Amino acid sequence: MAPTFVVVPQWQGSTSPRAMRLIDGAAAIQGDLPFSATRLVDVPVEAGDSLDTGVRRFSAIQQVRERHTRILQDTTDWALSIGGDCGIALAAVEHAARTHPGDLAVVWFDAHPDLHTPESSPSGGFCGMVLRAIIGEGPAELELAAASSVRLQNVVLAGIRDIDDAEDVLLNEHGLVSVSCSELADPAALIAAVAAIGATHVFVHIDLDVLDPSALDGLSDLIPFGLSVADLGGAITALRADFTLAGATITGFAPASPAAATDDLPSILRIIGALTR
Template structure:
């Protein structure tokens, strides 16, 4: 079944000084998506309040989560969710998990592992807590329930190179698979790591900051020594050749201007093509 798209121009999970550009990035991508299979989730203008949760803008993040959950409800087939910031993956993975109970792994391609909780986060930004929330740990309201959460043993992180001490300790203590950039080309190690989870279906979270800044100018955060677009597309193709894609997120596009967005969009559309074209066995 061909995938559909949902666009969520949320910026409130980010703590980047370029956070407001994330809305512009999501809208820029939406302009090149097929209208008939694309929906947009409205995002409030207001920043929102923490409500003593330890998560900045918690109230707005909750509102957007509820709206995205409603937009996804009842849909069949894979959905490509376009952020905005990483926080959009929480409801998106929840939807995929309901469609594939007990047979879903998460591949997290991101410059950050996003494994904080409100107790460990140095910033309070939900973007740094999303993967931990997907595994069921974090603040009430922004974590997945037992029936939908994806356990850490079914998580594979790739390309993380901005890892805080608390996240590194968790990776070591829990034995989380985290593959550095140099282990991702060729894609064999990532395919083997996903195979080792024992499941046949995966959700792909892609924060564009996993790419090297030379590959894409419009990044909310700039971390050198990342992937090229060609390497990323080879990874996607290799994963889809062996496993079913349950859904995907593309987040973190923060162009400085409409003109800058135009320069980056061909690369992003190539990535979308790798996600949506028929898988090659």
């Protein structure tokens, strides 16, 4: 079933020097989406205030989450939310978890595990905390209802390779499943990891920095030894063959110019195609 496309040009969750380019990246992708099936979340112009939460620009992030949630609640099919920074995954996964309570696995394609809290984060950027918030251990001001969060045991990390010490402790303590970039050349290991969870529905989050910098110029973070577009597309296709897609996010497109965006768009559209065909 075709999704509703929800464009969320949030940049406030990122601490990258390229953060403002995320607005242009979201707009560039939106230009190639079907107009009648696309909704746009209004993102504040201002950066926002931390409001003593330990999260930079928290007030803007909270406002976007509320607006994103309202649009998702109006969708009749599954939604593909396109950022912006990966903080937009909070509302998107929250919506999918409410729709499929107790029956949702999350596959997190990202160079980073995004498992910080405000206390452990070296930057205060929400982009590095979003998965921790999704599992119900985020800032108190973003606390999710039990039916809207996802258990850590229902998360599979895919392609992570830039892990901070505090995140590494959590990964080791809980034995979180992680499938490496080299393993993703054959999606069998990923499919087995998701199948072991026992869920029939899957949410797919894609921060484009899971790709190798040689695959895409417009990345907000450049982390070497990532995936090829072909391997990412193959993994998505394999997931959709065995599980029902409950929602997805694509984030982290930060082109340097309109011309650079045009060069990258065919690769991004291939990823969108793998999710929606």
